[in-house]
């Protein structure tokens with residue numbers, strides 16, 4: 001069995017295309033869906049195929065990594081519109097990173113307005129692979145009525161829902177001219193990777209069709225070119241041609257196995273997608289890449305429980321290349337190569353992009369809190385594209401997903417499959433505070449209750465530290481005014497005071513010096529000094545001009561170069577500081593844009609970016625530093641905080 005993934009923007013016709021391919025022979029078509037992934041198994045001319053189909057949409061490009069780990073080929077399905085190339089760019093990026101040989105299928109040719117050449121040129125702007133046009137359309141007026149195959153030089157006239165008819169390729173006129181020109185370009189591109197062909201072209205000998213098809217297969221398998229074909233999935237035009245190209249040119253699973261090994265051990269299988277099913281537990285789509293994948297045998301560090309094919313059969317074992325769902329195999333995680341005894345690390349390209357949309361989840365019913373964290377742990381096992389954490393301040397669970405669509409899907413899974421309904425909110429931003437100027441304080445803690453009293457007296461200097469220097473403590477006590485053994489308690493008391501400053505937030509970047517004090521031979525204790533230091537520092541913080549600090553993120557935005565210009569205004573508008581942008585040396589057509597941005601603007605950034613780049617951008621965020629906030633904004637933040645604390 002060979003396996004391919006169809007990717008492309010939403011509404012490009014991916015699902016229609018898979019259906020049309022499977023319907024060609026209509027032989028043993030079986031479908032299964034696993035979360036967002038649809039699997040379609042079908043036969044074509046006596047061979048078995050499995051097509052993998054994900055919904056299009058910005059959030060889901062990252063999810064393509066799992067299916068690509070199981071695919072011998074990819075089909076990038078695009079609309080016949082040069083302006084849509086940018087929407088296809090994120091898919092090109094993952095396909096290219098994965099090393100999967102890829103056909104481009106220009107769909108919807110029944111409604112094509114733009115020239116195919118322009119569509120190809122626009123896509124070429126986003127890939128380092130040479131896109132080679134394998135067909136050209138035949139037009140009558142504005143309508144595409146057929147296509148010429150540039151290798152065989154055969155012309156076909158489309159018929160809706162039926163096989164196209166072979167027609168005479170005109171010997172002269174615009175189609176003939178365009179054909180000659182496009183064929184020359186194709187052969188030239190192919191000769192870049194084939195010395196023999198190059199020689200033949202130089203000597204003005206044109207190789208036979210059979211030889212050309214062989215070279216084409218070889219180059220596709222070697223993933224040096226991306227052939228572009230065209231048609232209409234809806235009208236079943238150009239579908240046989242695409243299927244034949246897949247049949248002749250898609251390498252078998254051994255090539256994928258080698259690609260996944262990447263110098264390490266060659267995996268026996270790959271677990272490429274998963275979901276948790278009610279009453280059944282974890283269901284993992286696996287593809288065998290070697291012999292020995294059988295129920296009861298070790299796989300991925302445990303025994304393989306059971307196998308179910310798309311058609312509902314329960315085979316005892318899988319032949320290399322075959323796809324099935326593994327059940328009762330809890331050791332398996334999605335998106336991982338598998339050896340008998342363990343799951344090796346995924347290849348670098350499959351690490352994926354870090355999810356960026358964080359939401360705190362609040363179950364509708366408090367009783368569901370424990371169940372929710374268990375459910376989230378399960379979700380992480382089946383979706384490598386999410387992450388979970390807890391909010392520092394509240395300890396509430398945070399789910400980080402690829403974007404709003406992905407989040408909505410995950411909340412649906414929580415509700416339907418786990419019976420947990422949740423509300424969401426944006427996570428709290430980590431505000432901090434510090435002080436503006438040094439102050440000196442003296443604090444005496446004294447208590448006389450019954451027997452032993454408490455006595456400690458401290459003189460402290462509290463100074464602001466440079467940003468990022470954190471907390472420091474020292475002492476300049478002379479003559480044993482405070483005995484050495486109490487110093488650690490003074491330090492501990494000072495740190496306690498920093499847990500919440502006068503503005504209501506944790507205090508950072510201050511230095512505390514114990515300069516003097518008094519003690520009592522009987523009544524002084526660690527506890528007394530700790531209390532005195534805490535109270536003293538608290539007083540000092542109030543007097544020392546409290547300053548609100550906001551968390552500043554360093555964001556790296558990966559964005560199609562055509563959108564970079566618009567980002568300058570967008571980032572500045574969110575009070576961010578643009579640090580600059582450069583071409584991405586590894587990704588044609590993409591820029592890497594760097595900025596510092598208040599953490600409080602992260603959500604707005606994601607939202608605005610999605611709009612400005614049609615969802616194609618993706619970002620990496622990490623904490624950079626804390627920065628002072630002044631004036632009205634600071635007052636409002638602190639006021640809200642103190643009110644919230646008082647309400648508790």
Ligand SMILES: Nc1nc2c(ncn2[C@@H]2O[C@H](COP(=O)(O)OP(=O)(O)O)[C@@H](O)[C@H]2O)c(=O)[nH]1
Pocket residue numbers: 008009010011012013014015016017055056107108109110111231232233234235
């Ligand atoms: N005119 C035309 N419409 C198509 C073609 N292929 C798909 N569609 C339509 O485009 C819409 C989206 O198709 P679908 O396969 O769901 O797209 P997907 O989001 O890429 O899976 C559907 O209404 C299809 O009927 C085509 O070749 N020509």
Ligand SMILES: [Mg+2]
Pocket residue numbers: 014015016053054055056
């Ligand atoms: Mg679809």
